Amino acid sequence: MLAALARSATRRPRTVVLIWLLLLVLGLGFGTRVFGDLTSSVEDVPGSESVVTEERLAELTPDGEDFSAMVSGPDVESPRVRAQVDDAVADVRRQPGIAQVPDPYTTRGLVAQDGKALLVPVVLKGGLDDDAEEEAVGDAADRLREITAGDVAVSGGPLLGEQMGGRAQEDVAQAELITLPAVLVVLLLIFGGLRAAGLPLLVTVSGVAGAFLTLYGFSQFTEISVYAVQIVTMLGLGLAVDYALLMVIRFREERGKTEETGRTEERGKTQDVAQAVHATVAHAGRTVLFSGLTVAISLSGLVWFPSPFLRSMGLAAGAVVVVDMLAALTLLPALLALFGGKITPSGTKSRTKKAIWRRGRAASGAPAPEPGAFFARLALFSARRPLAVAGTAVAVLTFLALPAFGMRINIGDARQLPHDTEARQLYDTVREHYPAGTDTDPVQVLIGPGAEPDCEDKIRALPGIRSADSERLSDGTVLLELTPTGSVDGPAATRLVEQVRDLRGDEPVRVTGNAASLVDFRSMLAERAPWAVLTVLVALFALLFAFTGSLLLPLRTLATTLLSLGAALGVVVWVFQDGHAAGLLGGEGLGALSLTAPPLIIAIAFGLAMDYELFILSRMREAWLETGDHRAATVEGLRRSGRVVSCAALLLAIVFGGFMTGGFSPILQIGLGLTLAVLIDATVVRMFLVPATMTLLGRRAWWAPAPLRRIHQRYGLREAPTAAPVPVRQAPPSP
Known part of the structure; x- marks a missing residue:
């Protein structure tokens, strides 16, 4: 399949570019109509008691919101x-x-x-x-x-949701204005030329446009959250740059490799761009394919949930991942086929400097530096003391993750908005001039006909009620509105909902309101999350096995990824829930995270962490097939991939960091969580923990039982080796 894509890109590059140009026009011109079909509701769970009761209440009362x-x-x-x-x-x-x-x-x-x-x-x-x-x-x-x-x-009421959604879109627009120029500058520094630096941005624009078009199609069948636009923008920009960076760096490497060979063995022959594109797609394209599939699988867990918000997030994120992956595997090779001859091969500009450096180092008896030497030294450092490095890294990540065990989520109120917004000004004025509880939405209890005469009195007697009002509706149902102590969705309000539901027994009593919606949302998460997590982990395990042919590497990868994710989430809880240093980011401690933040941070960060893991594993696997030496493969793999991972992490951190320039708390939480996840994963985990654990596993890292090995040989996706591989006999696990 990858070979066919490479042939299509080099034989008919203009046709491929024309197809993507058409998709770009449709996406930006037609796909952006999805903006008119977005919903700002995030807490509703279709079929839940709160939603059904709210619909019934709307039928019984003449008034609306x-x-x-x-x-x-x-x-x-x-x-x-x-x-x-x-x-x-x-x-x-x-x-x-x-x-x-x-x-x-x-x-x-x-x-x-x-x-x-x-x-x-x-x-x-x-x-x-x-x-x-x-x-x-x-x-x-x-x-x-x-x-x-x-x-x-x-x-x-409806205005608050509108204002939150509008602020979210404003923050995203501001972030794009900041991040796109910054990303271009960093790409220029990485590649040293405008042509190579511009290719990732072309892939990015095409990917986001294609994702908008896909979202518009989804919007004809299901609700799409306003926050889906933010996710498409963040993830689309980040992944497109990641994939294009990996492909272009590999393309330059393949050209430089062939030129170097030509100077020593086949002098006079020039590099064929088409051959370099084929080699790039065969090697880096394989990594992009598996990476895109792993990220999409990680995000597909959101589709398990009946919440339109979470489901639309899964659809939006999955769409942009797939489109970015396809753009990297089709559009980018076509662009390389057209313009790759003008992109400087890796190492060409610095060849003279290297020659001078080698002569100077040779005179002093010191070896000349090699590309990726810094990352090789990091890998050797971890390989020489694997227990100490692994123990330290696990201890640090576990310590950072501790606050996540006390994480709370709520729907949130106007405090999530900056002080210059109308909603926040109204909230602050009420708090300053009115008694406590004035702006607290009540817990609404419908007591149907046939309930025991003392049912209402028993509910009124529950603790945590500031005031209670009742009204008899047209069909004899009693609407009891209970104003809880504390905030609209604080612990007292949610506890009151649970107490009413526990007290009612078989009575025709139903509860709705914001606090009830939050209780139902949490219940939905608790019920569906285990199945979503299990599905994602099993699917990722199978995909990682197909990628590596190993039984133990997928387990090690999942464990280290969960560690880095927990550390990032723990810091977000410490900052925005507990209020430590939140003011430095333009936010404040709210006592809980927005219910939009944790699911998105977990799903996206997990997928991105797997992304970097595959970047490194692909190079380690190449070295393992070439040498059969597990330690050399670990060092060589990090030497070859360290620059790509570091540059990709820097670019993603810029993208996600740009979303912390606004003042809307959920976007701040998501931006901080994803920025930390990327940086922690690309430094502590991939540069230290991965080589340490690979050293501890030794040859067992690449082991699989004979039946699974035969399955992988038959069905696993493999690329052509870069050099004739050294035959390596699969040995059973041994120290």
Whole structure:
């Protein structure tokens, strides 16, 4: 298959480029329509008690969702402020789609006791479709913002989700403006030329455009979260640069290798670009193929969950991985076939410097430096003291991972937004001028007809309730609204939901609200996560076995990857949940992580860690097949791959670090988690822990039982060897 792709790229490169150009136009022109079909809801679990109960409540009550406007100033009861507020309230009441707007001056509790703030709640009519609701909310919010006699902030209800999604997209746009030029500069430093540096960016743009087109197709059948755009951008940019970097570096190496051979053995012959492309696809292309499959499998675990948010994340991320992989295996070889002759082979520019260096070193009796010597020294350092290095690395990573065992997740509130946003300003003003619990959404309990007469009293008597109000609905159902102590989705609120559900027994009692949604989301994670993890691990084990032909290497790879992932997640918990140094990143400690962050950090970071592992293992395997010496293969593999892994990690860290330039807490959490995961994995794990554990395993690292070895020989994907391999007899495990 890879050979066929290479032949197609070199025989018909313009056709391949034209196809991708068409895909680029369709993706940017047609695929971006997905932006109009995005949803900002992340906590809903279809079929869960909270969702079903909310739908039932919508049928029984004439009113729909609500939002609020906050007017603040020195004296909100002054005639000037009152006149403008009264006019705005009257206008909003007359707008279509509005059910009611209470008079803030005559309704108890809406004017703050200190007279410096007032709330204007707006209740929408029930049964509005999405377009009608959006229009009603937009018109009412715009009219309330026209109040100039005080400071006005409008948020809550559907507006809060909109504002969070909008801020997320703003942060991503800002990150792209920062990261793309930075990535180009680093690529220029790596390759030393604009042609070679520009190829990864071309692959990146094509990959993201293709992913948008795929997402638009998915949006016709399922909901796509607004956060999917961020994931497509982050992952698409990072992986495309990774894969293109690996391919271009290998291409330059293949050209340089042949030129070097030509000088010593076949002087007068020039390098054939087509042959270099074929060799690149055969070797680096194999790694890209397996890498793309491993990342896609890691992310496919999200599709196991019924949550539209998680499922759309899995679809979005999987789409961009596959498109990036295909672009690296088809578009990039075609571009290399067209322009590769103008890309300087590896080592050409520094040949004169090396000759001078060798003469000077020879005069002093010191050996000349070899490419990758630094990484070879790192591998030798770990290979000479494997127990000490492995023990230290595991201890450090375990220590960093400890906070992750206390991780909590919640839906989050306006504190996730920066202080300059409307939602955050409204939140801060309520906290400053109103009693505790004013802005806390209640736990809504529906007590159906036929319940015991004392059922409501028993629920009211539960601990953790700040206030309770009840209303009898049209069919005799009682709506009991319980305002919990603490935040809307804090421990007291979720505990209250669980207590009501435990207390009800066989009574026709159902619970909904934000706290109930969070409880159902956590329950869904606990129920589905083991199956998702098991599926991913088994599939990755099979894929790694197909890649290496080893039984032990997949187990070692999964273990070290989980260590680096746990360390990154532990630091994120320590920063954003516990509040240590969060202010340095523009955030604050929230007592819990956003429920959007951990699943995405785990899925994406796990896939990227496997990505780097394959970069290194592919070179170690080549050296093992060439020499049959496990220690030499470990050192040589890291020498050959260390530069690629380090450059790729640097570029990904720039990409993910750019997403920490905004102020939206979930994006900050994801950006920090992925940046740390990449850096920890590319340094502590791949440069120290991997060579140490490979040394400890010895020849056993490449061992497999005879039946599995025969399966791999028959079905495993192999490339042509770079040199005639030394026959190596598979030995059973031995010290």
